[in-house]
Amino acid sequence: MNTVIPDRIKIAYRYPARAVGAAGALLMLVSIFLPWAYGTAALDDMSYYGAPSPLQLCFGVLALTVLALLTIPLVGKQRLGKWAKVLAWNTTAKTASITALITAAIAVTSVAVELGGLLNVEIGGWLVIFGGVAAVASTLFLPDSPEPSLDEVKSPKWLQILAIVVLMAVALFAAAFALGQVDAGAFLTFGSFLVAVVMVLRQFGVFGWLGMAAAANNRVLVISAFVVAFLFPFTQNGSNANMSIAAQVLIFAATALGLNIVVGLVGLLDLGYIAFLGAGAFTAAVLSESAYSHFNFHPPFIVTVLISGLVASLLGLIIGAPTLRVSGDYLAIVTLAFGEIFRITMNNLDGNDGPDITNGSNGIPDIPDLNAFGFNFGQPHVILGIDIGRFANYYWLMLLVIALIIVVFTNLNHSRIGRGWVAIREDELAAEAMGVNTFALKLLAFAGGAFLAGVAGAVKAHHDVSVTPDQFIFLESAFLLAAVVLGGMGTVMGVLIGATILKLLPEKLRFFSDYRLLLFGLLMVVMMRFRPEGIVADERRQLEFHAEDEELAEEVEEELITHKAHLNPEREVFEL
């Protein structure tokens, strides 16, 4: 981050700036022991002296971070040893103060909004803002640190694994805590705190190191992530509200992962993808034992899932075979038209305009809960003294589906097929000239992606209890696409994050549900303008969007050839 303050002034005032910043951080630290609000109803009750609420403790963490970042370097370069070089102290202090101030502003604004006016903000609330402003203003005077190079420090394997496991445990705890916030202001404040923590860790160089550790211990990362996800229902104490959201997030994410193959890997823009989810859902509904289904064939669930997937991929073949020959833009519109055809057809199969299969716009209600592997998904049960409700069952089922999808996805990505897909995305003509069977591969991606959506749809039908055509409008396809784009095309992690954000935020922030779509549209435009590669960027993809960035190009090239794991001695360090 470049500031307008010239280096000369920065160096002259580096000690006073550090002192003022530390004082600001101290003020923030003190403020958490003071009340922030006159009423108890705002956020998580910040109206006591000497007893910080959990959210106030979060501010304590941020304040201590700023304080530590500003004071520890005073120990001196000699005694800090290599840590002085590989960590970005000053820049991180700046990031920490700025994010702390933003988080404080969100908290204070929430107090004002929820209690009706700024008058309700108590001394502590003003103090934290004041301290934050002081910290931000003074850290702007600190000289910039060089890029952190913690990822080049050698570390023992056990430490890396331990770090990953701890990170996952913290993530579980944070997710449970965030979902536990019923108050919208509290949820926003905590969300902002999490973003602050992530940004601070990234700036400090910890994320670079974690990324290296994660790459080196990929299996540990994946397994611990799944263990954490598996344990999540146990943190909910039988509450169904959050588990229902979580299950919906996973269904959405599974569909988005399917779309990710088509859009992210092969580069085929599909604007009617929701139709495949719909095909799966309707197939499962018709084959279920719902009284409104007109079929007398009720196979066991595992067969239903397969049939749903196959029906969806058959549709994928029908729509793909003739249209995959046309180029990108056309394909987008054809798939959009196909999505509309699907929805209208489902609406019309009501006995009046066509054969009666789907009950038209009423859809198929009363779909019974799944009964598979001798286990009824509708029954709540108790494990280790903790209630596990109906939605938790579906959550675990979807977790299994997503695990399968990820295994298939990563294996395909690193296989001949995956390389063929990426080649098609980068340059179809060149790929064809190199002997890649582009048509067959595109068709495979289309049908495969559709199969995944169909499977997700089959679970969705049972989870939602009813299936109606108007669940599968164009906007849903746009949301799926947004999840892929927002998270990062072609990456599994990114799509999971994108899907979570897009499903979770509207559920938690109901007060602006009216502005949800407006912000969604704005977000798509802003994303494409400023970070088209998404939150988690696939590096090769990132290069596509920033073709002029020579540095990035070299980085990607280097990474593709070899992983560097040695400390770079020639790094310049801007010292105190």
Add this chain to the structure above:
Amino acid sequence: MDLFFQQLINGLSLGALYALIAVGYTVVYGIVQLINFAHGEIFMVGAFGAYATWMVMGQPANLSVGMALGVVLPLMLVGGVVSSVVVALLTERVAYRPLRNAPRLAPLISAIGVSVFLQEFVRLFYGTIPFVTRIPGWPDAKSAVPFPSISGISDASVQIGGVLVQASALFTLLALVVCTVFLWFFVNRTKTGRAMVATSQDPDTARLMGINVDRVIVAAFAVGAGLAAIAGVAHGLRYGNIDFRMGFLAGLKAFTAAVLGGIGNINGAVVGGLVLGVVEALASNYLGTTAWKDVWAFALLILVLVFRPQGLLGAKVVDRA
């Protein structure tokens, strides 16, 4: 046979509506190879702009035919065109121009974002000063808004044999004829129009010849938006109400029309629109129930793309994938 001719005239007037919108897709695509996904919303904004003009004029009602056709309707058209053009140019500046050299997916996704944004913006803020207050007397756009009736159009019709022709249908057809003549003149006889043709044939060479390509692109967006606004007014007169969602389906159909005629080809857009309208009207009468009419339109789109991707009149085929 009367039924056939009735459906034919219905189809032609519907097709004229599609054609007016389709020109916008085709002109923009011909020059920047961008499917302006938000063009349907520009059409919707035009209708709401015309309605706003009518509100500003003090909701004139029960006028003489002369007043209605001579003063009120032209002013509404101007209001609609101005609002559409302004919005279109803003979106071009904010959402498309920065992405001109980005990979193809980026502007298309950006366009989807613009489309959703414009719909929601009209739904939430029409008739208000955003976040401040509602303007008294103005309707809420959250449900359909009844479009003002214009004496001489909304209430009139002509009987030819067994065929009843609504005046609004005649208005749409007339608008298409006038706009087509205007477009022909614009493209072939004005400097900007010829610059547009040159740019669509080869942007780099056009730039070398001293053409300001940015200006040409702006002109393309403006022309498309103007015609879409006229279509918006025609839509309001034809159906009697407008709503914030009307741009989606109309835009999709108009895109179908543009592809049907050959995208990038202005004459093709007009022909494609008329053909699509007639096919839709006849198919909904002779094939199944009216509930399937959109399916026929989209099926036609898929068939054209598969068997004749260059469209009826031949497209400027660009494959940058």
